Amino acid sequence: MQEKAAIPISIGHLKTACSQCNLRELCLPYGLSDPELDRLDELVGTRRKIKRHSHLYRSGDSFEAIYAIRTGFFKTDVLLEDGRDQVTGFQMAGEILGMDGISTEHHSCNAVALEDSEVCVIPFAKLEELSREVNALQHNFHKVMSREIVRDHGLMMLLGTMRAEERLAAFLLNMSQRFMARGYSPQEFHLRMTREEIGSYLGLKLETVSRAFSKFQDEGYISVQQKHIRIIDIPGLRKLLNPQTPHC
Amino acid sequence: MQEKAAIPISIGHLKTACSQCNLRELCLPYGLSDPELDRLDELVGTRRKIKRHSHLYRSGDSFEAIYAIRTGFFKTDVLLEDGRDQVTGFQMAGEILGMDGISTEHHSCNAVALEDSEVCVIPFAKLEELSREVNALQHNFHKVMSREIVRDHGLMMLLGTMRAEERLAAFLLNMSQRFMARGYSPQEFHLRMTREEIGSYLGLKLETVSRAFSKFQDEGYISVQQKHIRIIDIPGLRKLLNPQTPHC
DNA sequence: AGGGCACGTTGACGTGGATCAAACGGGCGG
Protein backbone atom coordinates (compact mmCIF):
# COMPACT_ATOMS: atom_id res chain seq x y z
CA MET A 1 0.00 0.00 0.00
CA GLN A 2 2.97 2.26 0.19
CA GLU A 3 2.80 2.97 -3.53
CA LYS A 4 -0.04 5.24 -2.69
CA ALA A 5 2.39 8.13 -2.41
CA ALA A 6 3.79 7.25 -5.79
CA ILE A 7 0.50 7.52 -7.60
CA PRO A 8 1.11 10.17 -10.20
CA ILE A 9 -0.68 13.44 -9.65
CA SER A 10 -3.57 13.44 -12.04
CA ILE A 11 -3.80 16.14 -14.67
CA GLY A 12 -6.80 17.50 -12.84
CA HIS A 13 -4.72 18.42 -9.82
CA LEU A 14 -1.96 20.01 -11.82
CA LYS A 15 -3.72 23.32 -11.48
CA THR A 16 -1.63 26.07 -12.89
CA ALA A 17 -1.95 28.76 -10.29
CA CYS A 18 -1.86 32.51 -10.79
CA SER A 19 1.34 32.50 -8.77
CA GLN A 20 2.92 30.27 -11.42
CA CYS A 21 1.33 31.86 -14.44
CA ASN A 22 3.71 33.53 -16.83
CA LEU A 23 1.04 36.06 -17.62
CA ARG A 24 0.79 37.43 -14.11
CA GLU A 25 2.48 40.66 -15.11
CA LEU A 26 -0.31 41.34 -17.58
CA CYS A 27 -3.24 40.13 -15.56
CA LEU A 28 -5.00 40.67 -12.26
CA PRO A 29 -2.13 39.28 -10.13
CA TYR A 30 0.13 42.19 -11.04
CA GLY A 31 1.92 43.52 -7.97
CA LEU A 32 0.33 41.16 -5.47
CA SER A 33 2.40 39.77 -2.60
CA ASP A 34 2.93 36.02 -2.27
CA PRO A 35 0.27 35.47 0.38
CA GLU A 36 -2.15 37.60 -1.64
CA LEU A 37 -1.39 35.52 -4.71
CA ASP A 38 -2.25 32.41 -2.77
CA ARG A 39 -5.67 33.82 -2.00
CA LEU A 40 -6.21 34.71 -5.63
CA ASP A 41 -5.27 31.15 -6.55
CA GLU A 42 -8.07 29.83 -4.38
CA LEU A 43 -10.47 32.21 -6.04
CA VAL A 44 -9.65 31.05 -9.53
CA GLY A 45 -11.00 27.61 -8.91
CA THR A 46 -11.79 26.34 -12.34
CA ARG A 47 -10.44 26.72 -15.75
CA ARG A 48 -12.27 26.09 -18.95
CA LYS A 49 -11.17 24.99 -22.39
CA ILE A 50 -12.94 26.58 -25.33
CA LYS A 51 -12.68 25.00 -28.75
CA ARG A 52 -12.11 27.13 -31.79
CA HIS A 53 -15.32 28.77 -33.00
CA SER A 54 -17.28 27.99 -29.87
CA HIS A 55 -18.70 30.51 -27.46
CA LEU A 56 -17.30 31.36 -24.05
CA TYR A 57 -20.54 33.21 -23.41
CA ARG A 58 -23.37 34.65 -25.44
CA SER A 59 -25.28 37.86 -25.32
CA GLY A 60 -28.11 37.36 -22.86
CA ASP A 61 -26.35 34.71 -20.77
CA SER A 62 -26.58 35.44 -17.10
CA PHE A 63 -23.40 36.89 -15.70
CA GLU A 64 -21.55 34.91 -13.07
CA ALA A 65 -17.87 35.30 -13.69
CA ILE A 66 -15.23 37.15 -15.58
CA TYR A 67 -12.57 35.27 -17.48
CA ALA A 68 -8.83 35.69 -17.78
CA ILE A 69 -7.42 34.26 -20.97
CA ARG A 70 -4.63 31.78 -20.27
CA THR A 71 -4.01 30.72 -23.83
CA GLY A 72 -5.69 31.39 -27.11
CA PHE A 73 -7.46 34.17 -28.87
CA PHE A 74 -11.00 35.53 -28.74
CA LYS A 75 -13.28 38.01 -30.41
CA THR A 76 -16.25 39.77 -28.86
CA ASP A 77 -19.15 40.99 -30.93
CA VAL A 78 -22.49 42.69 -30.50
CA LEU A 79 -25.58 41.97 -32.51
CA LEU A 80 -28.26 44.39 -33.68
CA GLU A 81 -31.88 43.24 -33.89
CA ASP A 82 -31.77 43.42 -37.66
CA GLY A 83 -28.88 41.01 -37.93
CA ARG A 84 -26.03 43.45 -38.42
CA ASP A 85 -23.17 42.84 -36.07
CA GLN A 86 -19.90 44.40 -35.12
CA VAL A 87 -16.74 42.94 -33.65
CA THR A 88 -15.94 45.06 -30.60
CA GLY A 89 -12.58 43.56 -29.79
CA PHE A 90 -9.97 40.85 -30.16
CA GLN A 91 -8.57 39.53 -26.90
CA MET A 92 -5.39 37.59 -26.26
CA ALA A 93 -3.62 35.87 -23.39
CA GLY A 94 -3.63 37.79 -20.13
CA GLU A 95 -6.64 39.90 -21.05
CA ILE A 96 -9.95 39.86 -19.22
CA LEU A 97 -13.29 39.00 -20.78
CA GLY A 98 -16.82 39.42 -19.53
CA MET A 99 -16.89 42.79 -17.78
CA ASP A 100 -19.77 43.85 -20.00
CA GLY A 101 -22.01 41.61 -17.90
CA ILE A 102 -21.56 43.36 -14.57
CA SER A 103 -23.97 46.20 -15.27
CA THR A 104 -27.10 44.17 -15.96
CA GLU A 105 -26.17 40.74 -14.60
CA HIS A 106 -26.40 39.55 -18.19
CA HIS A 107 -23.78 39.55 -20.88
CA SER A 108 -24.35 42.07 -23.62
CA CYS A 109 -22.02 40.60 -26.21
CA ASN A 110 -20.75 37.27 -27.50
CA ALA A 111 -17.29 35.98 -26.81
CA VAL A 112 -16.03 33.46 -29.35
CA ALA A 113 -12.71 31.61 -29.40
CA LEU A 114 -10.79 32.11 -32.65
CA GLU A 115 -8.47 29.24 -31.76
CA ASP A 116 -8.55 26.50 -29.14
CA SER A 117 -8.23 28.44 -25.93
CA GLU A 118 -8.23 28.19 -22.19
CA VAL A 119 -9.57 30.68 -19.66
CA CYS A 120 -9.45 31.06 -15.89
CA VAL A 121 -12.96 31.36 -14.51
CA ILE A 122 -13.14 34.09 -11.87
CA PRO A 123 -16.50 34.02 -10.07
CA PHE A 124 -17.42 37.66 -9.83
CA ALA A 125 -19.03 37.62 -6.40
CA LYS A 126 -15.87 36.07 -5.00
CA LEU A 127 -13.70 38.58 -6.81
CA GLU A 128 -15.61 41.43 -5.21
CA GLU A 129 -15.29 39.72 -1.87
CA LEU A 130 -11.55 39.19 -2.12
CA SER A 131 -10.92 42.63 -3.56
CA ARG A 132 -12.43 44.10 -0.39
CA GLU A 133 -9.54 42.58 1.49
CA VAL A 134 -6.69 42.75 -0.98
CA ASN A 135 -6.23 46.39 -1.94
CA ALA A 136 -3.85 45.68 -4.79
CA LEU A 137 -6.36 43.31 -6.34
CA GLN A 138 -9.14 45.85 -6.01
CA HIS A 139 -7.03 48.50 -7.65
CA ASN A 140 -5.83 46.19 -10.42
CA PHE A 141 -9.36 45.27 -11.27
CA HIS A 142 -10.37 48.92 -11.45
CA LYS A 143 -7.42 49.57 -13.71
CA VAL A 144 -8.39 46.71 -15.98
CA MET A 145 -11.90 48.09 -16.37
CA SER A 146 -10.62 51.60 -16.92
CA ARG A 147 -8.17 50.35 -19.52
CA GLU A 148 -11.07 48.80 -21.38
CA ILE A 149 -12.86 52.16 -21.38
CA VAL A 150 -9.77 53.94 -22.68
CA ARG A 151 -9.30 51.29 -25.36
CA ASP A 152 -12.91 51.75 -26.44
CA HIS A 153 -12.38 55.49 -26.75
CA GLY A 154 -9.43 54.83 -29.03
CA LEU A 155 -11.56 52.60 -31.18
CA MET A 156 -14.29 55.23 -31.40
CA MET A 157 -11.67 57.70 -32.56
CA LEU A 158 -10.59 55.21 -35.18
CA LEU A 159 -14.13 54.53 -36.35
CA GLY A 160 -15.15 58.16 -36.27
CA THR A 161 -12.22 59.94 -37.84
CA MET A 162 -9.81 57.62 -39.66
CA ARG A 163 -9.73 56.54 -43.28
CA ALA A 164 -9.50 52.91 -44.31
CA GLU A 165 -5.71 52.67 -44.56
CA GLU A 166 -5.15 54.52 -41.32
CA ARG A 167 -7.49 52.10 -39.61
CA LEU A 168 -5.66 49.08 -40.88
CA ALA A 169 -2.27 50.58 -40.02
CA ALA A 170 -3.51 51.31 -36.50
CA PHE A 171 -4.82 47.76 -36.24
CA LEU A 172 -1.54 46.18 -37.35
CA LEU A 173 0.53 48.35 -35.01
CA ASN A 174 -1.78 47.50 -32.15
CA MET A 175 -1.49 43.77 -32.80
CA SER A 176 2.26 44.07 -33.18
CA GLN A 177 2.60 45.85 -29.89
CA ARG A 178 0.43 43.35 -28.04
CA PHE A 179 2.32 40.38 -29.44
CA MET A 180 5.54 42.04 -28.35
CA ALA A 181 4.22 42.56 -24.82
CA ARG A 182 3.71 38.78 -24.68
CA GLY A 183 7.21 37.96 -25.79
CA TYR A 184 6.38 37.21 -29.42
CA SER A 185 7.88 38.90 -32.42
CA PRO A 186 6.35 42.28 -33.13
CA GLN A 187 7.38 41.98 -36.80
CA GLU A 188 5.90 38.66 -37.66
CA PHE A 189 2.69 37.07 -36.53
CA HIS A 190 -0.29 35.03 -37.47
CA LEU A 191 -3.71 36.68 -37.53
CA ARG A 192 -6.40 34.47 -36.12
CA MET A 193 -9.33 36.32 -37.62
CA THR A 194 -10.72 36.52 -41.13
CA ARG A 195 -10.70 39.62 -43.34
CA GLU A 196 -14.37 39.95 -42.66
CA GLU A 197 -13.80 40.00 -38.90
CA ILE A 198 -11.06 42.58 -39.26
CA GLY A 199 -13.40 44.62 -41.43
CA SER A 200 -16.21 44.38 -38.93
CA TYR A 201 -13.88 45.52 -36.17
CA LEU A 202 -12.60 48.45 -38.23
CA GLY A 203 -15.95 49.46 -39.70
CA LEU A 204 -14.91 48.41 -43.21
CA LYS A 205 -15.94 45.81 -45.74
CA LEU A 206 -13.73 42.79 -46.24
CA GLU A 207 -12.84 43.89 -49.79
CA THR A 208 -11.55 47.19 -48.49
CA VAL A 209 -9.44 45.40 -45.91
CA SER A 210 -8.04 43.09 -48.54
CA ARG A 211 -7.22 45.99 -50.86
CA ALA A 212 -5.48 47.88 -48.08
CA PHE A 213 -3.38 44.80 -47.25
CA SER A 214 -2.38 44.54 -50.90
CA LYS A 215 -1.54 48.22 -51.07
CA PHE A 216 0.63 48.04 -47.96
CA GLN A 217 2.43 45.08 -49.47
CA ASP A 218 2.96 46.85 -52.81
CA GLU A 219 4.40 49.84 -50.99
CA GLY A 220 6.77 47.67 -49.00
CA TYR A 221 5.32 48.23 -45.54
CA ILE A 222 4.39 44.62 -44.93
CA SER A 223 4.42 41.22 -46.50
CA VAL A 224 1.16 39.31 -46.44
CA GLN A 225 0.61 35.65 -46.98
CA GLN A 226 -2.93 34.79 -46.06
CA LYS A 227 -3.12 35.25 -42.33
CA HIS A 228 0.63 35.42 -41.89
CA ILE A 229 1.87 39.00 -41.57
CA ARG A 230 5.41 40.31 -41.60
CA ILE A 231 5.80 43.98 -40.85
CA ILE A 232 8.79 45.36 -42.74
CA ASP A 233 8.53 49.07 -42.02
CA ILE A 234 7.02 49.87 -38.63
CA PRO A 235 7.95 53.58 -38.69
CA GLY A 236 6.44 53.81 -42.15
CA LEU A 237 3.16 52.36 -40.91
CA ARG A 238 3.26 54.72 -37.97
CA LYS A 239 3.60 57.67 -40.33
CA LEU A 240 0.40 56.60 -42.08
CA LEU A 241 -1.48 57.39 -38.89
CA ASN A 242 -0.54 61.03 -38.95
CA PRO A 243 -1.98 63.84 -41.01
CA GLN A 244 -1.89 62.86 -44.68
CA THR A 245 -2.88 66.47 -45.17
CA PRO A 246 0.34 68.08 -46.46
CA HIS A 247 -0.17 71.37 -44.60
CA CYS A 248 -2.95 73.68 -43.46
CA MET B 1 -28.35 85.90 22.84
CA GLN B 2 -31.13 83.49 22.22
CA GLU B 3 -31.25 84.58 18.57
CA LYS B 4 -28.15 82.49 18.10
CA ALA B 5 -30.35 79.64 17.09
CA ALA B 6 -32.02 81.88 14.56
CA ILE B 7 -28.85 82.77 12.71
CA PRO B 8 -29.47 81.55 9.18
CA ILE B 9 -27.38 78.64 8.08
CA SER B 10 -24.84 80.03 5.66
CA ILE B 11 -24.84 78.86 2.07
CA GLY B 12 -21.48 77.25 2.65
CA HIS B 13 -22.92 74.87 5.18
CA LEU B 14 -25.89 73.99 3.08
CA LYS B 15 -24.04 71.07 1.64
CA THR B 16 -26.33 69.03 -0.45
CA ALA B 17 -25.62 65.53 0.66
CA CYS B 18 -25.97 62.36 -1.38
CA SER B 19 -28.70 61.36 1.06
CA GLN B 20 -30.68 64.42 0.00
CA CYS B 21 -29.79 64.39 -3.67
CA ASN B 22 -32.68 63.79 -6.01
CA LEU B 23 -30.33 61.97 -8.35
CA ARG B 24 -29.44 59.26 -5.89
CA GLU B 25 -31.45 56.70 -7.82
CA LEU B 26 -29.23 57.28 -10.84
CA CYS B 27 -25.91 57.64 -9.13
CA LEU B 28 -23.54 55.82 -6.81
CA PRO B 29 -25.87 56.00 -3.76
CA TYR B 30 -28.40 53.67 -5.37
CA GLY B 31 -29.58 51.06 -2.90
CA LEU B 32 -27.43 52.18 0.02
CA SER B 33 -28.84 52.10 3.54
CA ASP B 34 -29.11 55.30 5.54
CA PRO B 35 -25.95 54.76 7.60
CA GLU B 36 -24.08 53.85 4.42
CA LEU B 37 -25.35 57.00 2.77
CA ASP B 38 -23.96 59.03 5.65
CA ARG B 39 -20.54 57.59 5.04
CA LEU B 40 -20.77 58.37 1.35
CA ASP B 41 -21.74 61.94 2.26
CA GLU B 42 -18.49 62.31 4.19
CA LEU B 43 -16.58 61.01 1.22
CA VAL B 44 -18.03 63.51 -1.20
CA GLY B 45 -16.48 66.43 0.58
CA THR B 46 -16.29 69.09 -2.03
CA ARG B 47 -18.33 70.14 -4.95
CA ARG B 48 -17.12 72.18 -7.86
CA LYS B 49 -18.85 74.60 -10.18
CA ILE B 50 -17.75 74.54 -13.80
CA LYS B 51 -18.62 77.43 -16.06
CA ARG B 52 -19.88 76.79 -19.57
CA HIS B 53 -17.04 75.99 -21.96
CA SER B 54 -14.47 75.43 -19.28
CA HIS B 55 -12.72 72.16 -18.53
CA LEU B 56 -13.44 69.87 -15.61
CA TYR B 57 -10.22 68.08 -16.49
CA ARG B 58 -7.92 67.79 -19.46
CA SER B 59 -6.19 64.92 -21.13
CA GLY B 60 -2.90 64.44 -19.30
CA ASP B 61 -4.08 65.85 -15.97
CA SER B 62 -3.16 63.62 -13.11
CA PHE B 63 -6.06 61.55 -11.88
CA GLU B 64 -7.24 62.10 -8.32
CA ALA B 65 -10.99 61.85 -8.32
CA ILE B 66 -14.04 60.89 -10.27
CA TYR B 67 -16.94 63.30 -10.59
CA ALA B 68 -20.68 62.86 -10.28
CA ILE B 69 -22.62 65.47 -12.19
CA ARG B 70 -25.11 67.27 -9.95
CA THR B 71 -26.37 69.74 -12.48
CA GLY B 72 -25.42 70.64 -16.00
CA PHE B 73 -24.15 68.97 -19.10
CA PHE B 74 -20.73 67.84 -20.28
CA LYS B 75 -18.95 66.43 -23.28
CA THR B 76 -15.79 64.32 -23.26
CA ASP B 77 -13.42 64.25 -26.19
CA VAL B 78 -10.14 62.69 -27.20
CA LEU B 79 -7.48 64.34 -29.29
CA LEU B 80 -5.22 62.79 -31.92
CA GLU B 81 -1.67 64.09 -32.32
CA ASP B 82 -2.54 65.55 -35.70
CA GLY B 83 -5.32 67.72 -34.32
CA ARG B 84 -8.29 65.56 -35.22
CA ASP B 85 -10.60 64.99 -32.33
CA GLN B 86 -13.70 63.04 -31.50
CA VAL B 87 -16.42 63.57 -28.94
CA THR B 88 -16.69 60.30 -27.02
CA GLY B 89 -19.76 61.14 -24.98
CA PHE B 90 -22.26 63.61 -23.62
CA GLN B 91 -22.92 63.34 -19.90
CA MET B 92 -25.82 64.65 -17.88
CA ALA B 93 -26.91 64.90 -14.25
CA GLY B 94 -26.33 61.73 -12.22
CA GLU B 95 -23.66 60.37 -14.53
CA ILE B 96 -20.05 59.78 -13.57
CA LEU B 97 -17.05 61.37 -15.24
CA GLY B 98 -13.36 60.63 -15.02
CA MET B 99 -13.10 56.84 -14.96
CA ASP B 100 -10.77 56.98 -17.95
CA GLY B 101 -8.06 58.19 -15.57
CA ILE B 102 -7.90 55.14 -13.32
CA SER B 103 -5.83 52.99 -15.63
CA THR B 104 -2.80 55.27 -15.99
CA GLU B 105 -3.30 57.72 -13.13
CA HIS B 106 -3.74 60.36 -15.81
CA HIS B 107 -6.83 61.42 -17.65
CA SER B 108 -6.94 60.36 -21.27
CA CYS B 109 -9.66 62.70 -22.45
CA ASN B 110 -11.01 66.19 -21.90
CA ALA B 111 -14.22 66.91 -20.03
CA VAL B 112 -15.85 70.22 -20.93
CA ALA B 113 -19.01 71.75 -19.52
CA LEU B 114 -21.56 72.61 -22.20
CA GLU B 115 -23.52 74.71 -19.72
CA ASP B 116 -22.82 76.05 -16.24
CA SER B 117 -22.56 72.89 -14.18
CA GLU B 118 -21.79 71.50 -10.80
CA VAL B 119 -20.10 68.23 -9.91
CA CYS B 120 -19.48 66.25 -6.74
CA VAL B 121 -15.79 65.54 -6.36
CA ILE B 122 -15.20 61.94 -5.26
CA PRO B 123 -11.56 61.38 -4.31
CA PHE B 124 -10.78 58.03 -5.85
CA ALA B 125 -8.51 56.67 -3.12
CA LYS B 126 -11.26 57.32 -0.61
CA LEU B 127 -13.85 55.73 -2.85
CA GLU B 128 -11.78 52.57 -3.05
CA GLU B 129 -11.37 52.64 0.70
CA LEU B 130 -15.06 53.06 1.44
CA SER B 131 -16.11 50.55 -1.18
CA ARG B 132 -14.07 47.93 0.68
CA GLU B 133 -16.45 48.36 3.55
CA VAL B 134 -19.75 49.13 1.87
CA ASN B 135 -20.55 46.25 -0.43
CA ALA B 136 -23.41 48.00 -2.18
CA LEU B 137 -21.16 50.93 -3.02
CA GLN B 138 -18.49 48.62 -4.39
CA HIS B 139 -21.00 46.84 -6.55
CA ASN B 140 -22.61 50.07 -7.75
CA PHE B 141 -19.28 51.43 -8.80
CA HIS B 142 -18.49 48.27 -10.73
CA LYS B 143 -21.86 48.53 -12.41
CA VAL B 144 -21.23 52.13 -13.37
CA MET B 145 -17.93 51.22 -15.00
CA SER B 146 -19.46 48.24 -16.75
CA ARG B 147 -22.33 50.37 -18.00
CA GLU B 148 -19.78 52.70 -19.54
CA ILE B 149 -18.19 49.76 -21.35
CA VAL B 150 -21.56 48.59 -22.66
CA ARG B 151 -22.42 52.12 -23.77
CA ASP B 152 -19.12 52.31 -25.63
CA HIS B 153 -19.90 49.06 -27.43
CA GLY B 154 -23.18 50.52 -28.56
CA LEU B 155 -21.42 53.56 -29.90
CA MET B 156 -18.93 51.38 -31.78
CA MET B 157 -21.84 49.56 -33.35
CA LEU B 158 -23.31 52.90 -34.36
CA LEU B 159 -20.03 54.16 -35.80
CA GLY B 160 -19.19 50.91 -37.50
CA THR B 161 -22.45 49.84 -39.08
CA MET B 162 -25.06 52.60 -39.18
CA ARG B 163 -25.83 55.13 -41.88
CA ALA B 164 -26.08 58.83 -41.17
CA GLU B 165 -29.81 58.98 -40.54
CA GLU B 166 -29.81 55.90 -38.38
CA ARG B 167 -27.07 57.45 -36.28
CA LEU B 168 -29.00 60.64 -35.74
CA ALA B 169 -32.19 58.76 -34.94
CA ALA B 170 -30.31 56.64 -32.40
CA PHE B 171 -28.82 59.78 -30.91
CA LEU B 172 -32.18 61.52 -30.55
CA LEU B 173 -33.84 58.47 -29.02
CA ASN B 174 -30.96 58.12 -26.58
CA MET B 175 -31.22 61.75 -25.50
CA SER B 176 -34.97 61.47 -25.23
CA GLN B 177 -34.73 58.42 -23.03
CA ARG B 178 -32.13 59.97 -20.75
CA PHE B 179 -34.13 63.16 -20.32
CA MET B 180 -37.14 61.04 -19.43
CA ALA B 181 -35.15 59.11 -16.83
CA ARG B 182 -34.46 62.46 -15.18
CA GLY B 183 -38.07 63.53 -15.13
CA TYR B 184 -37.96 65.83 -18.14
CA SER B 185 -40.09 65.54 -21.21
CA PRO B 186 -38.90 62.86 -23.60
CA GLN B 187 -40.61 64.67 -26.49
CA GLU B 188 -39.19 68.11 -26.13
CA PHE B 189 -35.75 69.19 -25.07
CA HIS B 190 -32.93 71.59 -25.61
CA LEU B 191 -29.69 70.27 -27.05
CA ARG B 192 -26.68 71.80 -25.39
CA MET B 193 -24.20 70.91 -28.09
CA THR B 194 -23.57 72.30 -31.57
CA ARG B 195 -24.15 70.43 -34.81
CA GLU B 196 -20.43 70.05 -35.09
CA GLU B 197 -20.22 68.34 -31.69
CA ILE B 198 -23.10 66.04 -32.58
CA GLY B 199 -21.31 65.27 -35.82
CA SER B 200 -18.05 64.53 -34.08
CA TYR B 201 -19.84 62.19 -31.69
CA LEU B 202 -21.64 60.39 -34.52
CA GLY B 203 -18.69 60.27 -36.90
CA LEU B 204 -20.36 62.67 -39.33
CA LYS B 205 -19.74 66.19 -40.61
CA LEU B 206 -21.89 69.00 -39.32
CA GLU B 207 -23.50 69.51 -42.72
CA THR B 208 -24.64 65.91 -42.76
CA VAL B 209 -26.13 66.29 -39.30
CA SER B 210 -27.94 69.44 -40.36
CA ARG B 211 -29.30 67.77 -43.48
CA ALA B 212 -30.54 64.80 -41.50
CA PHE B 213 -32.31 67.11 -39.04
CA SER B 214 -34.01 68.86 -41.95
CA LYS B 215 -35.01 65.58 -43.52
CA PHE B 216 -36.50 64.31 -40.24
CA GLN B 217 -38.42 67.54 -39.98
CA ASP B 218 -39.69 67.35 -43.56
CA GLU B 219 -40.85 63.82 -42.95
CA GLY B 220 -42.68 64.80 -39.79
CA TYR B 221 -40.61 62.87 -37.27
CA ILE B 222 -39.43 65.91 -35.37
CA SER B 223 -39.62 69.65 -35.29
CA VAL B 224 -36.34 71.50 -35.04
CA GLN B 225 -35.78 75.09 -34.09
CA GLN B 226 -32.11 75.65 -33.58
CA LYS B 227 -31.15 73.60 -30.56
CA HIS B 228 -34.74 73.08 -29.50
CA ILE B 229 -36.04 69.66 -30.51
CA ARG B 230 -39.56 68.34 -30.38
CA ILE B 231 -39.98 64.69 -31.23
CA ILE B 232 -43.32 64.11 -32.89
CA ASP B 233 -43.08 60.46 -33.90
CA ILE B 234 -40.98 58.36 -31.56
CA PRO B 235 -42.06 54.99 -33.02
CA GLY B 236 -41.26 56.35 -36.46
CA LEU B 237 -37.77 57.26 -35.40
CA ARG B 238 -37.36 53.88 -33.83
CA LYS B 239 -38.31 52.22 -37.08
CA LEU B 240 -35.49 54.08 -38.81
CA LEU B 241 -33.05 52.07 -36.71
CA ASN B 242 -34.17 48.79 -38.14
CA PRO B 243 -33.31 47.23 -41.47
CA GLN B 244 -34.05 49.68 -44.26
CA THR B 245 -33.40 46.67 -46.45
CA PRO B 246 -36.89 45.67 -47.59
CA HIS B 247 -36.19 41.94 -47.41
CA CYS B 248 -33.37 39.49 -47.87
C1' DA C 1 -4.57 12.12 -52.74
C1' DG C 2 -8.57 14.47 -54.37
C1' DG C 3 -12.42 17.44 -54.19
C1' DG C 4 -15.09 20.89 -52.14
C1' DC C 5 -15.66 25.03 -49.81
C1' DA C 6 -14.65 28.84 -47.17
C1' DC C 7 -11.67 32.55 -47.48
C1' DG C 8 -9.19 35.90 -50.14
C1' DT C 9 -8.04 38.85 -54.18
C1' DT C 10 -9.04 41.89 -57.88
C1' DG C 11 -11.80 44.62 -61.12
C1' DA C 12 -15.79 47.65 -62.56
C1' DC C 13 -19.15 50.54 -61.11
C1' DG C 14 -22.42 53.11 -57.94
C1' DT C 15 -23.41 56.07 -54.03
C1' DG C 16 -23.53 58.14 -49.36
C1' DG C 17 -21.50 61.41 -47.22
C1' DA C 18 -17.42 64.72 -47.45
C1' DT C 19 -16.02 68.93 -49.27
C1' DC C 20 -16.44 73.49 -50.97
C1' DA C 21 -19.16 77.49 -51.18
C1' DA C 22 -22.66 80.80 -50.26
C1' DA C 23 -26.36 82.71 -47.82
C1' DC C 24 -29.15 83.00 -43.72
C1' DG C 25 -30.55 83.94 -38.80
C1' DG C 26 -30.38 84.79 -34.05
C1' DG C 27 -28.10 86.25 -29.97
C1' DC C 28 -25.18 89.52 -27.92
C1' DG C 29 -22.42 93.59 -27.21
C1' DG C 30 -22.08 98.31 -28.07
Add this chain to the structure above:
DNA sequence: CCGCCCGTTTGATCCACGTCAACGTGCCCT
Protein backbone atom coordinates in the same frame (compact mmCIF):
# COMPACT_ATOMS: atom_id res chain seq x y z
C1' DC D 1 -31.78 99.22 -31.90
C1' DC D 2 -28.23 98.04 -35.04
C1' DG D 3 -24.50 95.33 -36.72
C1' DC D 4 -21.41 91.61 -36.16
C1' DC D 5 -20.31 86.91 -35.73
C1' DC D 6 -20.93 82.27 -34.81
C1' DG D 7 -23.69 78.57 -35.78
C1' DT D 8 -26.72 76.68 -39.16
C1' DT D 9 -28.88 75.65 -43.54
C1' DT D 10 -28.78 74.50 -48.27
C1' DG D 11 -26.82 73.60 -52.86
C1' DA D 12 -23.26 71.64 -56.19
C1' DT D 13 -19.62 68.66 -56.89
C1' DC D 14 -16.29 64.99 -55.70
C1' DC D 15 -14.30 60.82 -54.00
C1' DA D 16 -13.51 56.94 -50.71
C1' DC D 17 -15.53 53.11 -49.88
C1' DG D 18 -19.39 49.93 -50.68
C1' DT D 19 -21.42 46.75 -53.86
C1' DC D 20 -21.52 43.27 -57.21
C1' DA D 21 -19.16 39.91 -59.69
C1' DA D 22 -15.64 36.68 -61.14
C1' DC D 23 -11.74 34.24 -60.21
C1' DG D 24 -7.85 32.22 -57.26
C1' DT D 25 -6.06 29.44 -53.35
C1' DG D 26 -5.17 26.97 -49.36
C1' DC D 27 -7.11 23.80 -46.02
C1' DC D 28 -9.85 20.29 -44.25
C1' DC D 29 -12.38 16.14 -44.59
C1' DT D 30 -13.05 11.77 -46.44
